[in-house]
Amino acid sequence: MAYVPGVALLAALVAGCSAGSDADDPDADSKPGSPTVTAAPPGKYRTLPESCRAVPRSTLKDLLPGAAELPEEQQEKVYEGTATVTYDTDRKVGCRWKSDAPDAARNLSIDFERVVSYDPSVSDDDRARDVYGRKQEAAALPAPGGVTPSETPDGSGSASPDGTPSGSPTGTSSATPSADPSASTIGPGEDLRPRLLDELGDAAFLDDALTRAGSAAQHRTVSVVFRTSNVIVTVEYTEQPARVTEVPDSKELQEKAQALARKLAETLSE
Template sequence: MAYVTGTALLAAFVVGCSADTGTGGSAADSKSGTETVAAAAPGKYRTLPEPCRAVEPSTLKDLLPGAAELTEDQQRKVYEGTAAVTYDTERRVGCRWKSEGSSSSHSLFIDFERVVSYDPAVSDDDRAREVYTKKETAAGLSSPSATPDATESAESTEDTGSGDGKGKKKQTPPADSDESSGDASESTSHALTGPTPEGKSTDDENTADGAGTPDESLQPRILDDLGDSAFLDDLLTRAGSTAQHRTVKVVFRTSNVIVTVEYTEQPAVSTAVPDSKELQEKAQALARKLVDEFSE
């Protein structure tokens, strides 16, 4: 009888130890779990429009007046545009149009970039805001919406020059633009400070009246009523000692998509200076149409 009781006690002891061990393991597992963080919201836009069909034919006819001098077949080819080469059409697409007339040539380039954040703690919109801010800062502009961290990061990527001690930013045309392939002798300057053609005053290029007073409204600037954020840049470029062209660039952000519109005019006469006001108005009008398309 005593032997049976001892055996029973031994079995009870073993069972008790096993039970305690199992309970302890569960507690440890529960304590080792990590707190999950909710992923940031995805961007509003998951696809991009077909770039070469994003501009209406009537708008292209207005922006590319030289095409009117061509045959119908040639006009059709001009208005079809040429798609930009990209490695991921779900992330970035673009299209370019160009026409040459007897008095001047015009080119139009549009670029759609859909920004995706691969950091679960950063939303697509926030990442797009950072990318946009870098573009704005690279153009020598800033806005109240620019975050200090983003601005500081963008400034650190700029070429501040060497030897002059003035820390001036180097204006670099986008890789997809015509200007990026020009030779090193090209000189580029913003509106109101462009190179002066022989026999023509610089102030005559952009004036509000006949007195030669500069029109400040034509300066590169932040645009307050276009998309979530937007800016306009105006560059007058001279290649060598004669030829020159003006490019107006409008860049805007809507949610997680950044859109760039570049409109360029190059007169056939070397002494002629493209009209900033006309180019800016047409570039902004196109940008507003593109914003409306994203809003639909």
């Protein structure tokens, strides 16, 4: 029993070391005076709309004129649309519609993307701004009065003798904003080339691409992309005439694509 006090002393020393250890202390690494990191605010939107029901039936009838000539059962199938395959409907949803008519085929698609930042120091809005910025950069919009290679069928950026880019949308050389920001009608003096758009979400742009190289029939796709808070919306509207010699009208497609984009923006803000 003479060695028991020694054992007791050893146990006391071990207990004292354990009590003074900071291994299990979550604040052990913090230093006095270190700044506290405040989490960035979340985005405005936590969910997304049901994409295939986001476009009113009356709008679909206008955008897909060929569907009106179909039997009622087939009309319903066209107007229902086809949902985009996605694995997280809280982050990304979309829908597609297609209509064939004797004179032309029309395709419409809409996509909603809710951007979430997993970095506590970066807000959802800032992250969405970066994602939108990359989309705008990829569109390679021309500078005012300029021409981009994408405006020509061969990608050379060549222009016709009168200075109009070959294969580009018909329009004037300068844009004249509409007096009514909510109006969908494009004025006679407005530039129809790819461009930034005003009064649509927090930021928006329009792209207009005519595809003819390597295709028997030309088709034109007008894309409108806009961001509102942490949600990015893309509208694509395509027309392919039945006749090879016909060129889809930029003005009509742009008017209708912009009008739909504004309706979707209003729906999101409700």
